[in-house]
Amino acid sequence: MRRKDVLDLDDFAPDEIREVLETTVAMKEVLARPIKRVPPLRGKTIVNCFYEASTRTRVSFELAAKNLSADVVNISSTGSSVEKGETLVDTTRTLQALGADMVVMRHGASGAPYVVARELSACVINGGDGWHAHPTQALLDLFTVQSRLGRLEGRRIAIVGDVLHSRVARSAAWGFATMGASVVLCAPPTLLPAGFDRAVLTGLRAKGLPTVVAGTPSVELTHHLDAALHDADVVMALRVQRERMDSGLLPSLREYARAYGLTRDRVAKARFGAVVMHPGPMNEGVEIAPDVAYGGQSAVEEQVANGVAVRMAVMYLLAGGRGGAAV
Amino acid sequence: MSVTPRVPLATAPGRFGGTILVRGGRLIDPARGIDAIADVVIRDGRVVEGTPDQLDGARVLDARGLIVAPGFVDLHAHLREPGYEYRETVATGTAAAVAGGFTTVCAMPNTEPATDSPAVVEYVLQAARRDGSARVYVIGAITRGRKGKALADMIELANAGVVAFSDDGDCVTDPSLMRHALAYSVATGRPVVQHAEEKALTTGAQMHEGMVSARLGLPGWPRQAEETIVARDCELTALTGAHLHVAHVSAAGTLDFIRRARAKGTRVTAEVTPHHLTLTDDLVGGHWWSATASLPPYDTRTKVNPPLREPDDRDAMVAGLRDGAIDCIATDHAPHGTTDKHVEYAAAASGISNLETALGSVLSIVHAGALSLVEVIAALTCRPAGIFGLEAGTLAPGAPGDVVIFDPDREWCVDPAQFASKGRNTPLAGHVLRGQVVATIVGGEVLHDRS
Numbered sequence: 001m002r003r004k005d006v007l008d009l010d011d012f013a014p015d016e017i018r019e020v021l022e023t024t025v026a027m028k029e030v031l032a033r034p035i036k037r038v039p040p041l042r043g044k045t046i047v048n049c050f051y052e053a054s055t056r057t058r059v060s061f062e063l064a065a066k067n068l069s070a071d072v073v074n075i076s077s078t079g080s081s082v083e084k085g086e087t088l089v090d091t092t093r094t095l096q097a098l099g100a101d102m103v104v105m106r107h108g109a110s111g112a113p114y115v116v117a118r119e120l121s122a123c124v125i126n127g128g129d130g131w132h133a134h135p136t137q138a139l140l141d142l143f144t145v146q147s148r149l150g151r152l153e154g155r156r157i158a159i160v161g162d163v164l165h166s167r168v169a170r171s172a173a174w175g176f177a178t179m180g181a182s183v184v185l186c187a188p189p190t191l192l193p194a195g196f197d198r199a200v201l202t203g204l205r206a207k208g209l210p211t212v213v214a215g216t217p218s219v220e221l222t223h224h225l226d227a228a229l230h231d232a233d234v235v236m237a238l239r240v241q242r243e244r245m246d247s248g249l250l251p252s253l254r255e256y257a258r259a260y261g262l263t264r265d266r267v268a269k270a271r272f273g274a275v276v277m278h279p280g281p282m283n284e285g286v287e288i289a290p291d292v293a294y295g296g297q298s299a300v301e302e303q304v305a306n307g308v309a310v311r312m313a314v315m316y317l318l319a320g321g322r323g324g325a326a327v
Numbered sequence: 328m329s330v331t332p333r334v335p336l337a338t339a340p341g342r343f344g345g346t347i348l349v350r351g352g353r354l355i356d357p358a359r360g361i362d363a364i365a366d367v368v369i370r371d372g373r374v375v376e377g378t379p380d381q382l383d384g385a386r387v388l389d390a391r392g393l394i395v396a397p398g399f400v401d402l403h404a405h406l407r408e409p410g411y412e413y414r415e416t417v418a419t420g421t422a423a424a425v426a427g428g429f430t431t432v433c434a435m436p437n438t439e440p441a442t443d444s445p446a447v448v449e450y451v452l453q454a455a456r457r458d459g460s461a462r463v464y465v466i467g468a469i470t471r472g473r474k475g476k477a478l479a480d481m482i483e484l485a486n487a488g489v490v491a492f493s494d495d496g497d498c499v500t501d502p503s504l505m506r507h508a509l510a511y512s513v514a515t516g517r518p519v520v521q522h523a524e525e526k527a528l529t530t531g532a533q534m535h536e537g538m539v540s541a542r543l544g545l546p547g548w549p550r551q552a553e554e555t556i557v558a559r560d561c562e563l564t565a566l567t568g569a570h571l572h573v574a575h576v577s578a579a580g581t582l583d584f585i586r587r588a589r590a591k592g593t594r595v596t597a598e599v600t601p602h603h604l605t606l607t608d609d610l611v612g613g614h615w616w617s618a619t620a621s622l623p624p625y626d627t628r629t630k631v632n633p634p635l636r637e638p639d640d641r642d643a644m645v646a647g648l649r650d651g652a653i654d655c656i657a658t659d660h661a662p663h664g665t666t667d668k669h670v671e672y673a674a675a676a677s678g679i680s681n682l683e684t685a686l687g688s689v690l691s692i693v694h695a696g697a698l699s700l701v702e703v704i705a706a707l708t709c710r711p712a713g714i715f716g717l718e719a720g721t722l723a724p725g726a727p728g729d730v731v732i733f734d735p736d737r738e739w740c741v742d743p744a745q746f747a748s749k750g751r752n753t754p755l756a757g758h759v760l761r762g763q764v765v766a767t768i769v770g771g772e773v774l775h776d777r778s
Binding site: 088089114115118133170198199200202 | 537543546674
C-alpha cells in the first residue's frame with residue numbers, strides 16, 4: 001500500500017481496495033488457526049486514540065494489532081490529558097515523541113484525523129471521525145458482501161437510516177461505488193445529506209471510474225424506501241439516534257420504525273436472498289426488526305468477525321506488507 | 328432618503344508638515360471621474376491644487392507606470408484591541424492596513440470588553456492616536472455586551488465618536504430588538520451594520536451547506552440563514568426609516584432582497600469581502616479532484632463566517648458589485664493566533680487575515696476582465712466612505728492627503744510570515760497574487776514604502 005494514512009476511501013483506487021480485500025482473506029486464515037498470532041508488527045507500537053466512546057471498534061482494532069504482535073496502547077478521552085484542555089495537536093506531538101508507529105484515531109469532529117496525519121510521521125488510521133468517514137468499517141462491509149455474493153461489481157446496495165449523520169454510510173458509498181456497485185442512500189428528507197451524491201459522482205469521474213451502473217447512477221439519494229429496496233442485493237440499516245428527535249429532524253422513533261424500519265416484509269422487496277447488514281450497535285425494533293437482524297439473510301455477526309481481519313490487513317499493508325503475502 | 332452626516336476626520340498619525348509630490352502616476356479618483364496621468368500634491372496633510380512651482384524641500388515620489396488612488400477605506404476590520412492583543416493590536420492592525428493600501432479602517436466592537444461604552448471607544452481612539460498608522464474609526468456595539476438582549480447606550484456612543492453600530496460576529500436575531508435598534512439609530516444618524524445569520528439555522532455550522540459539506544460531514548451554514556435575516560431587516564428598515572448596512576454579503580439570494588428594498592426607497596447598503604468575491608467552498612474540501620483547491624482537506628484557514636460559498640454565489644457577488652447592488656468592498660480582516668486555528672475544524676476560530684492581500688485578491692477579478700480597475704477602486708474608496716460619511720476616498724483639493732500607489736501587475740507570493748498583521752491566518756498563503764501596494768501615504772506622510 002503506497003500511502004501513509006487511511007483516512008477515507010474517497011482517494012482509494014479499485015486496485016488498492018482489492019489489495020486490502022485479498023490480504024483480508026489471508027488474515028481470515030490466520031484467525032482460523034489455533035494460535036491466532038503472527039509476527040509482522042512485532043516491536044511496533046500502535047496507539048488507539050479514542051476521543052469518542054466506542055467498545056466494538058476499539059476492541060476490534062486492539063485485537064487486530066495484537067494478532068499482528070504489535071504493542072498496543074489505548075488512550076480514551078476519559079482519564080487522560082484530553083480533559084486537562086490539551087489540544088489535539090499537543091497530544092499528537094506527544095505521541096510522536098513517544099515513538100508511536102501507527103495511530104488509530106476515533107474523534108467526534110469531522111476531519112480531526114487529517115489534522116493529526118499532517119503533524120505525525122506515523123501512520124494514521126481513521127477509526128471514525130464525526131459524520132465524515134469510517135474507512136475500515138466500509139472495507140469490512142465490502143469484504144462481507146464479497147464473501148457472500150462473490151463479486152461487488154454491478155451490485156445494488158441500499159443503505160437505509162440516518163444518512164446525514166453517518167460516517168458509515170459515507171465511507172460505504174465511496175467504497176462500493178469505487179468497486180463498481182451502485183449505492184442508494186435512503187432516509188427521511190431531513191436526514192439526507194443533499195449534494196453528497198454529486199460529490200461522489202464528481203470524485204468517481206476524477207478517478208476515471210464509471211458513474212453509472214446498469215443504467216442507474218453510482219450513488220443516489222432518495223426518501224422512497226420501496227424504490228431503494230427494489231432490486232437491492234444488499235440492504236444495510238443504519239442506527240437512528242433518539243437525540244435526532246430533539247432537534248426536530250424526526251417526529252418520533254415509532255414513526256421512523258413504521259416508515260423506514262427494516263421488517264421482514266420490506267426486506268422481501270429486495271432481491272431474493274439479499275444480504276442484510278448493520279454496522280451496530282442495533283436499535284432492534286427501530287431501524288431493524290429483530291427477526292431480520294438475526295434471520296438467515298443477516299450478515300451482522302460476520303461483519304463483526306470480518307472487522308478484525310480487515311483491520312489486520314490494513315495495519316499490515318500500512319506497515320509495508322505486500323498484498324496477499326503469507327503471514 | 329437620509330444622508331449620513333459627516334464624521335469629524337480621524338487623526339492621522341504623522342506630523343509631517345511639508346510638501347509631498349506624487350509624480351507622473353495614473354491617477355484614478357472615481358469620486359471625481361478622473362482617470363488620467365496626473366501629479367498629486369499634498370501640503371500640510373491635505374491635497375492641494377495643481378503642481379506648485381515651489382517644490383523646494385518637497386519629497387517627490389516617482390509614480391510613473393503605477394496607479395495612484397485615494398487611500399483605501401475599510402468599513403470592517405477586527406483590530407482585536409482591547410482584549411485579544413495576541414491576535415492583533417491597533418498598532419499591528421493599522422500597520423497591516425497601510426501595508427495593504429488602506430488609510431482608513433473602521434474597528435469592529437467585538438473586543439473584550441465589547442465596545443459598548445464611551446470608555447472603550449476612547450481607549451481604542453487613544454491607542455490609534457498613540458500607535459496607529461492608518462486613520463481609525465470605531466464602530467460601537469448595538470447591544471450591551473454584544474449579548475443581543477438590550478440596547479447599548481447608542482446616543483452616548485455616537486457622541487463618543489462611533490461611526491456605526493454593529494454586533495458583528497453575532498447577529499441581532501431578536502426581531503423586536505432589531506426593530507428598536509434600527510428605530511433608535513435614527514436619533515444618532517449612524518447606520519446599523521448587521522451580521523446577517525439566523526442562528527437557529529446555523530447551529531454547529533462549520534462551512535457552507537452544499538456538496539462539499541455533505542462530503543466532509545461538516546454541519547452546513549445555509550444561504551437562507553443570511554437571506555432570511557436580510558429580508559426581515561430590509562422590512563424593519565423601511566418601517567423605521569433607518570440606514571441598514573449589510574455586512575459581508577455571501578449568498579446570491581441576499582442581493583435580491585437588497586435590490587427590492589432599494590427600489591422601494593429603503594436605505595440599505597451592503598459590502599462584500601475579497602474572499603467572497605474570489606474563493607469558494609471547494610477550498611475546504613481541498614482535494615485531488617478539485618480544480619482550485621491547493622490546501623489539504625479541512626484546512627482551518629478556509630474557515631470564515633459567513634462561509635466561502637459556491638461559484639454561483641461568487642459570480643453573483645462580482646455582478647452585484649458591478650451593478651451596484653453591493654456598494655463596496657470591506658475586508659472583514661479577522662486576525663487569529665495559531666492556537667485559534669491549529670485545531671480540528673469544528674474547534675477553529677472563523678476569520679481570515681485580509682488587509683494585506685485584499686488588493687491582490689480583488690485585482691484578480693480585474694485581470695479576469697469581470698470588473699474594471701475604476702470600479703474596484705471606487706468600491707475601495709469613495710463608495711465605502713460615503714456609506715459611513717467619512718472624510719476619505721477622494722483626492723479632490725482640500726481632501727485629506729491619504730494616497731495609495733500600487734502596481735496592478737506586480738506579482739508577489741503571499742508569505743504570512745512577512746505580514747505586518749499578527750494574524751497569519753490566510754488560505755492564500757503560498758499563492759501568487761498579481762498587484763501589490765508600492766507606497767501608502769496617510770495625512771501627507773509616507774507610512775509604507777516598497778519602492
